[in-house]
Amino acid sequence: MTSQATFAQALLDPDSGTPATCQTPSTRRFAVYRNNVISSLSDALADTFPVTQTLVGEEFFRAMAQVFIRQSPPNGPVLTGYGAGFADFIEHFAPAASVPYLADVARLEFAYLQSLHAADAAPMASDELSALLTDEHALAHSGLRLHPALSVHQGNFAAVSIWAAHQGHGELSQINTQQPEQALLTRPQLAVEVTPINTSGAQFITCLQRGNTLAQAWQQALAQDSHFDLTQTLSLLLRQHSIVGVQQASHTR
């Protein structure tokens, strides 16, 4: 192995000794690098997953982060994308099994950060959209181009309410954590907004994201829930500046 390969391996492996090419005495000196790597990456994860950290406490979070970092170190120097696999990791991390909703909260927090840094796009004017909605032919053949910062969270637990309670909205003690929740993440201005939505709303928006026509998305949402409210969902997208254009459907499903 090259000397940097040996050094790099020892950084992540606490059981390997100090690289032999380091001038002795070197144990505590090499430990500075080891500690820098783990603690700076743990800090990066704590910045991305603040509510996840609060839910389990800093000590538990950092111990968990350490295991994750050793298993999945970043593959590039841009850390805003680091932690994409953290929620899946948490889901299978046995010591966190007593907090079943933790992975869902982490999934929502990662989506939040991706939304924050997604590309900018100008919203479509509302009169253009109104014209589209009164044109039956267009409805059947067009989809909507949604803002790059838009995403839909669909979880198995009440992660949206838990997350909101940590932003000062609602009481943690009032939440039924077992209740599956969905949310729409958008960035109408410079800040990300997390709006709770129902399953049919989530279904409608994810259909549009996949390139389905408005008519197809509507149909699928109705299949999910016969009371699906198209106007309300479109108004939400419009209000959140999330519709950036119209497109001919790319494929049907």
Next chain:
Amino acid sequence: MTDFIHPAAIGQHTGAACLPAATPCATLPPHAGIGLKPQHFKSVLEQQPCVGFFEVHAENYLVAGGPLHHYLSAIRAEYPLSMHGVGLSIGGESALNAKHLSAIAQLVDRYQPTQFSEHLAWSSHGENFYNDLLPLRYDEHSLARVCEHIDQVQTALKQPILLENPATYVQFTDSTIPEAMFVREVIKRSGCGLLLDVNNVYVSCINHHWNARAYLDELPLWAVGEIHLAGFAEDTDDLGERLLIDHHGAPVADSVWKLYLEVLHQIGPKATLIEWDNDVPSLERLLSEAEHAEHCLHTCAAKPQGIRA
């Protein structure tokens, strides 16, 4: 801060215009600057504090859109900008990450910083990024490789860069060139400038029992394009001796201010950054640290003693 009289409270600022206008050339104004932190974006735009420049870590801005670009664009319109890379891994054994270099080049093209700088260190190996500035062996092989990497960066960025001297905690048994001499040789061969991190000089010299004055004498001070000042943390090594850690989470130490003044007396005023990246304090606290540096710059503006080339 026993050596200096602290300047009075910052008082009212009238924007960057309170400093002499920077001439449109490839050097930062010889004033104090601070790191730009997202938690200070709004205050900076509202208060327009009197600082010579702002510095950002390039990697933090490699995102597609959103508030980071919004605020950096607005602040860039008002202030000179220094862009500091932390992930090119110039000292790495492996080839530079071409995709990352190209992303950095696009960012430089977009924001047109007065200066781009990087470290004499490595941070990536194989598939992994370690998020730390790791030390390299100093020998003819690594010297040639570092120069080749700098050449690639300067070609991609279409401008000379500044290379920062490192703070290190270990030395390698197979190094054959003293660190300061290595830096000097890199700068001579590659044509890049020196980002003189005075805190790093101090930290490395304490850690390895080197003489800071001799280390500085060995460095190509004529090539200094910017100075960094930061705080360190104290630890001890296996023998119980002082081991300083460059953690950027504290005020600049008195001993580092003293060394900084010595450098300024020798080379004259140079753009100086207060680096405070961890446990980031209030904007006011950062500005007062910058004010101290500005005071040092002012006292040394008169007559530099000159440098041995």
